Amino acid sequence: MSNINYDYIEDYLRSLLHEEDSLLCELESYAMENHVPIIHPEVKQLLSVIIKSKKIESILEIGTAIGYSSIAFCKAMNKGKVTTIEINEEMKNLATKNIKRAGYENNIDIILGDANEVIKSITGKYDCIFLDGAKGHYVHLLEDCLNLLNPGGLLISDNVLFRGMIASKELVKRRKITIVKRMRKYLDVISEHPQLETSIVPIGDGLAISYYKVVR
Numbered sequence: 366m367s368n369i370n371y372d373y374i375e376d377y378l379r380s381l382l383h384e385e386d387s388l389l390c391e392l393e394s395y396a397m398e399n400h401v402p403i404i405h406p407e408v409k410q411l412l413s414v415i416i417k418s419k420k421i422e423s424i425l426e427i428g429t430a431i432g433y434s435s436i437a438f439c440k441a442m443n444k445g446k447v448t449t450i451e452i453n454e455e456m457k458n459l460a461t462k463n464i465k466r467a468g469y470e471n472n473i474d475i476i477l478g479d480a481n482e483v484i485k486s487i488t489g490k491y492d493c494i495f496l497d498g499a500k501g502h503y504v505h506l507l508e509d510c511l512n513l514l515n516p517g518g519l520l521i522s523d524n525v526l527f528r529g530m531i532a533s534k535e536l537v538k539r540r541k542i543t544i545v546k547r548m549r550k551y552l553d554v555i556s557e558h559p560q561l562e563t564s565i566v567p568i569g570d571g572l573a574i575s576y577y578k579v580v581r
């Protein structure tokens with residue numbers, strides 16, 4: 366129960382998706398068995414449609430985990446370029462293996478470190494930035510992300526409804542209060558930011574899609 370959608374809606378949406386990539390299927394099972402949080406299948410599908418229709422060619426991701434979303438992004442881009450940052454060395458090593466198995470070792474660069482520090486050393490511009498690391502850090506990473514985003518690009522943030530806790534006081538767990546406060550602040554900022562136009566989509570655990578306006 367995600368507290369975002371009714372189970373029957375989620376089950377129905379998933380019943381329409383048929384992942385044919387055997388490695389991605391294997392990683393989904395691995396993630397489930399080992400409690401590694403990865404993007405939900407219906408979120409992956411939405412991102413794939415966005416990547417293809419916007420012809421996105423480069424993505425900066427915060428939060429690699431086992432490399433599932435990085436691999437899915439490369440598939441959707443028909444290769445393209447992903448830079449992904451992961452703080453946990455064990456995860457980084459697992460992702461490196463999985464990315465090699467997928468044949469994307471020349472397309473995906475994994476940087477080991479804390480995204481809050483690493484992001485300051487990244488140069489270049491990306492068509493899309495995917496925020497999927499520590500949920501309480503989104504608000505601190507925002508300005509650095511925008512500096513690395515091509516105008517007309519997309520900032521996409523996962524888990525922004527955080528199991529329903531962002532929208533409902535009743536659902537907030539005490540130990541999650543700080544994350545909830547910071548995520549609410551983040552959603553306020555990206556909703557009111559003069560250079561962003563944001564839509565919050567109640568899919569998966571909540572996805573914010575922010576268009577970075579082209580200023581003329």
Ligand SMILES: C[S@@+](CC[C@H](N)C(=O)[O-])C[C@H]1O[C@@H](n2cnc3c(N)ncnc32)[C@H](O)[C@@H]1O
Pocket residue numbers: 402403404427428429430431432433434435450451452453456478479480481497498499502
């Ligand atoms: C939700 S998982 C990422 C899932 C992945 N994007 C996917 O869908 O396949 C979040 C990851 O962010 C990493 N993480 C947490 N804090 C971080 C930080 N400050 N810098 C970089 N990575 C971080 C965690 O170790 C974890 O592996």
